[in-house]
Amino acid sequence: MRKLLLQLDSSRLPSVFDQVVAYDAGADVVMSYGGITESDVRDLIHGCIFTRGPKDLHNTAVWIGGSNMSAGEQLLAIAQDSLFDPFRVSLMLDSNGSNTTAVAAVVKIEQTVGDVRGKRAVIIAGTGPVGQRAAGLLAMGGATVVITSRKPEQGERARRSIGERFDVQVESVAMADASHAAEVLEGAEILLNSGPAGVLMVPRAAWANRPGLLVAVDLNAVPPLGIEGVEVNDAGVQREGMTVFGAFGVGNFKTRLHKQCVSRLFQRNDLVLDAETIADVARELVKEKK
Secondary structure, X not given: OOOEEEEEEOOOOOOHHHHHHXXXXXXXXXXXXXXXXXXXXXXXXXXXXXXXXHHHHHHEEEEEEOOOHHHHHHHXXXXXXXXXXXXXXXXXXXXXXXXXXXXXXXXXXXXXXXXXXXXXXXXEOOOOHHHHHHHHHHHHOOOEEEEEEOOHHHHHHHHHHHHHHHOOOOEEEEOOOHHHHHHHOOOOOEEEEOOXXXXXXXXXXXXXXXXXXXXXXXXXXXXXXXXXXXXXXXXXXXXXXXXXEOHHHHHHHHHHHHHHHHXXXXXXXXXXXXXXXXXXXXXXHHHHHO
């Protein structure tokens, strides 16, 4: 029986990237729908659960994507509500790659520093979906997490959102521009930049050889890079007295994780992959490699 992946994308055009990865991960057919709204989900989900018997539903799975994570979260919630025993299929949410990217960055940080409990983590421009998920996961691990934002009100909204989503507490501080990075990094042991592409957020002088700083991760792949002095291909190399990762250094693991998650969707019919469960998969991959 063929493995069918139903791709529900909130954007007008379903992600070609997600389709390619799905095929590489073992899906036989990807049924792609773009411009999906909340009212569309129930009928599409029912279309894939009632055409196969319960014992065969592990061969059908649902991928939820798009450029808007908030929209994706709503689609996932409705998809879950549309399922009932014994008619269930596995689901995964990864709008704009936010979950797999955030998880990949966090797991690389965990590999570097070990237990994050009690460590101070600063997430530059942490108000976006990747930053918020990374903040939530690190805080769940016991880290003291600070997110930055150019606008205090935006940072406060993100702080509340992270708290509601992950049941944790994080701090938000304003960082109007890169000239304030050194001040924000006081006492930091973990630095993660999740800022916009092509924007320098952390000058070299702000982080290089900073006492106590153990790891720096830059998720920006577009020059100028977000953390000056970190190269895009860095994957756990030593620079300026610490371990650093560039966007491709994290991205290679993110792609591997992405494929593994899609593959696992077809191993059972009751899996829900969101940030926390994707993190479980990533940590298993790290253990397997060891």
